[in-house]
Amino acid sequence: MKDNLISIKSVTKSFTKGKTTITPLENLSLDVPRGEFLSLMGPSGSGKTTLLNLIAGIDTPTSGEILINGEDISQLSRAQLTKWRAVHVGYIFQLYHLVPILSAYENVELPLLLGKYSKAERKKKINAALELVGLSDRADHRPSELSGGQEQRVAIARAIVHDPDLLVADEPTGDLDRESADSILNLLNSLAKDHGKTVVMVTHDPKASAAAHRALQLEKGQFSSEGHLLNTSTQ
Amino acid sequence: MKLLTLALKNLTRNRLRSLLTVLGVAAGMFLYASVQTMQHSLSVATEGNANDTTLVVYRENRFCPMTSRLPEHYLATIERIKGVREVIPIQIAVNNCGASLDVITFRGVPPETLKQYNPNIKVISGSYDDFVKQSDAALVGQHFAERRGLTPGDKFEAVGVNVTVAGIISSDSPQDENVAYVHLPFLQQASRIGLGIVTQFNVRVDSADLLEPVARQIDETFKSDQQPTDTKPEKAFFAETAKQMIELIGFTRWLGLGAVVAVLGLVANAVLLIVRGRVKETAIFQTLGFSRMAIGLMVVFEGVLLGLVGGLIGVLGAMAFFHFKAFTLGNEGLTLALSPSTTVLVSGLVVAVALGLLASLYPAWKATSRPLVQSLNS
Structure with missing residues (x-):
């Protein structure tokens, strides 16, 4: 039996916009084993970002269960979810969203400010994270002094610095050139393969999706097809 | 402490806006401290206490x-x-x-x-x-x-x-x-x-x-x-004789109140603009795990810092002004020295900080009350 980090059971998400009720996800179930790099694909409005937000604890489902590491996060309040995210989730955004007035080092430090770490412990963790993404020599640089690929690497370092089990990435290569995108995908793959992180990535890019262990296609809030395990070179 | 540092760094993002806000607060607090100096000098001159043992004998x-x-x-x-x-x-x-x-x-x-x-x-x-x-x-x-x-x-x-x-x-x-x-x-x-x-x-x-x-x-x-004579305790004599001056200074209370309201509006507007300009970033911080309380505190710190820096400049400016200019208001032969005092300095700074705090409460609530997904999609 597989050790699932994520187990989604019959989840429905709906909301009202004006007088219309919109249901981006309906009765959806999904299991994601620990250490898997999963790609979610689909056209705009298919519900993939909604699913990602539910998995990351940014949003809550209308019905159903979302078990992450055995904990049903659909029952948590907004404040509880915030605390939960601080420990268990690393979020990677399409546009990196680094704080422009902070250096790479300080950006990576942000999630650690929420925990009880000494300055020395923080320094050790930040340096390790920056080394893992290959940016040790850019620690003092501000985002404006980095390329897009480097900014996304800093964002990944920020997402992993507090050692979460789960990494969620929303179009992480959507704003990058091919070379930088491949480099980021290799990094995400390595985080899953070598560091045991479970990575869930939303993408429009079939090439990016091909880098994942498994790819799922979403259409109108339902999985339409499941991709296969990819080439062994990335695993 | 880290939140305070972040707030301080945030204020350097739009330096011109922060500078203009601080200057506005300084001008308002200068006026407030000037009015308070007049009020304080007047109360020292007219409010008697147990140590006052002097009478003034005047012609009736x-x-x-x-x-x-x-x-x-x-x-x-x-x-x-x-x-x-x-x-x-x-x-x-x-x-x-x-x-x-x-x-x-x-x-x-x-x-x-x-x-x-x-x-x-x-x-x-x-x-x-x-x-x-x-x-x-x-x-x-x-x-x-x-x-x-x-x-x-x-x-x-x-x-x-x-x-x-x-x-x-x-x-x-x-x-x-x-x-x-x-x-x-x-x-x-x-x-x-x-x-x-x-x-x-x-x-x-x-x-x-x-x-x-x-x-x-x-x-x-x-x-x-x-x-015939009319005899009064010295401070009561001052209060009775210098009525015109006292009425004039009494009116300045309204100027002080106006200055306070202006500072409140200025800081609230500046912090509200800051918050509006950073809706997405606030959502990013929340996504990273920063609580609403922490985000709100950061916003409040920014307001308080604007108030404190502007207040320091304005109040110290007013103190220096009264110290070096040595103004004396005279009426009916009595003189009222408008002297800077520690009481006014401290109360001015407390008011500036309180205004910064008060002005940033609504923006802080605004920054944290929006649904997270909505803010991320903004």
Whole structure:
């Protein structure tokens, strides 16, 4: 039996916009084993970002269960979810969203400010994270002094610095050139393969999706097809 | 601490906006501190306490030194009243009985008794002996000397009176800081009032509880005289005599209130703009795990920092202004020194911080109340 980090059971998400009720996800179930790099694909409005937000604890489902590491996060309040995210989730955004007035080092430090770490412990963790993404020599640089690929690497370092089990990435290569995108995908793959992180990535890019262990296609809030395990070179 | 550092760094993002906000707050707090300085100086001059043991004997129904004339021989009668410790006759000559920012006041006193009557007077330059020896000599209050640029040895003329500065004095009493003490007979002659006539008597009694009975007895004694008296405790006399000035200063309360409201609106607007410009970033912080409380605190810190920095500049600016300009408001021959005080400095800073805090509460709530997904998609 597989050790699932994520187990989604019959989840429905709906909301009202004006007088219309919109249901981006309906009765959806999904299991994601620990250490898997999963790609979610689909056209705009298919519900993939909604699913990602539910998995990351940014949003809550209308019905159903979302078990992450055995904990049903659909029952948590907004404040509880915030605390939960601080420990268990690393979020990677399409546009990196680094704080422009902070250096790479300080950006990576942000999630650690929420925990009880000494300055020395923080320094050790930040340096390790920056080394893992290959940016040790850019620690003092501000985002404006980095390329897009480097900014996304800093964002990944920020997402992993507090050692979460789960990494969620929303179009992480959507704003990058091919070379930088491949480099980021290799990094995400390595985080899953070598560091045991479970990575869930939303993408429009079939090439990016091909880098994942498994790819799922979403259409109108339902999985339409499941991709296969990819080439062994990335695993 | 880290949140405070983040807030500080955030303020450097839009330096021009932060600078303009700080300047606006500084201007508002300068006005507020100026008004408070006036109010504080007035309350020090008019609110009596248990240490006040001085009565002022004035001519009944007269409110200006030019019209209050009492015979100097009343001195001996007043001295005999039980409870009176000492009496000093004073002739006052002023250039203007109305409210003025540059009133010149001469106080003619018997030179040999001035120091005995008022031991708080300190001669900070020049000499008391020179004052006693030379009939046209003057001891000039520190503020007065600063205003007029006077030093010992200088001669000056005002109200038709020519004097030589024998010394510069300082005193705990604001009144002493703004007058020129001269010899009583000299002033009586120079001002053409004539020998034997004084404006008022200052009477020191043995204790504060004797102020009222002694005042009653003095007025009773001279009730049937040609020059009846009206005797009041010194601070009550000030409050009664300088009504115009007090009304004027009372009005300035509204200016202070206006300044406070302006600062509140300015900081609230600046912080609201900051929050509106960072909706997505706030959502990113929440996604990273920062609580709503932490985000709100960051916003509040920014407001408080704007208030504090602007407040520091404005209040210290006002303190420096009043210190170096040494303004004196005069009315009916009485002077009110507008002096900077620690009380105003501290209260000004507290108000500035409180305004920053108050102004950022709504923006802080606004920053954290929006649904996270909505903010991320903005």
